[in-house]
Amino acid sequence: MPVNVNQIPTIQEFEEYLELWRKFFVLDDVMYQKILSDLSLDVDPSKAYSYLIRFLELWGVRRAAVNISPIELSSRILELKAKLASMDKSILEIDLDQMSDEIKEIFEKISNIKNVGPTSASKILHLLRPQLFMMWDMDIAKTYRVKPSPTGYLEFLKRCQLILRSIIREYQDIGIKDPEQYLIKKFGKPLTKLFDEYNWLKTRKWLRRRITELLSI
Numbered sequence: 001m002p003v004n005v006n007q008i009p010t011i012q013e014f015e016e017y018l019e020l021w022r023k024f025f026v027l028d029d030v031m032y033q034k035i036l037s038d039l040s041l042d043v044d045p046s047k048a049y050s051y052l053i054r055f056l057e058l059w060g061v062r063r064a065a066v067n068i069s070p071i072e073l074s075s076r077i078l079e080l081k082a083k084l085a086s087m088d089k090s091i092l093e094i095d096l097d098q099m100s101d102e103i104k105e106i107f108e109k110i111s112n113i114k115n116v117g118p119t120s121a122s123k124i125l126h127l128l129r130p131q132l133f134m135m136w137d138m139d140i141a142k143t144y145r146v147k148p149s150p151t152g153y154l155e156f157l158k159r160c161q162l163i164l165r166s167i168i169r170e171y172q173d174i175g176i177k178d179p180e181q182y183l184i185k186k187f188g189k190p191l192t193k194l195f196d197e198y199n200w201l202k203t204r205k206w207l208r209r210r211i212t213e214l215l216s217i
Contacts, residue, residue: 008163011170014198018187020211021197035127041081048074052127056120067115076113080106090131091192092165096158104150118148130190134160139203164195
């Protein structure tokens with residue numbers, strides 16, 4: 001299914017959402033940056049809990065996350081380490097069709113861990129390979145009209161890739177030679193995380209209303 005043109009933001013709209021996030025989610029960013037700076041694919045049970053499970057607890061899936069076994073999670077990541085290590089390309093560069101089987105397998109094996117599921121799996125994979133994997137939740141999946149499954153997640157990545165490439169082209173059209181680095185330098189986070197912030201705020205109309213109220217004070 002092709003991307004709906006209404007899902008492609010202008011660069012002005014995109015950056016407006018990123019500025020909202022930067023203003024109101026300061027503490028979230030501190031935790032996120034700490035995890036990215038410290039975490040590698042060598043995840044032992046201690047790191048599985050302190051970085052991955054704690055991240056899930058504080059980012060909207062606490063009820064399930066508190067019951068995830070850090071031993072099982074770290075063991076599964078170790079099992080998938082070689083495949084994850086081979087996925088060192090950004091979402092803009094990777095051939096998702098060529099890597100489709102590997103991506104679906106990794107997503108399925110992470111999401112099948114007891115109490116993980118599709119939302120938490122995307123967050124775990126993003127923290128392990130932030131240049132490639134996008135986070136999602138059920139509201140975002142519904143907006144993109146994909147099912148919360150390995151195949152649905154692959155389709156979600158493909159649609160995000162198309163939209164991000166369109167955004168990048170728009171930046172290039174106004175003379176920015178390396179839009180990805182421009183955005184990373186300006187906002188201090190991977191492109192996948194920036195697009196997740198856009199997706200997350202875009203699907204939370206109630207939150208945008210609250211933020212608008214705060215900005216008007």
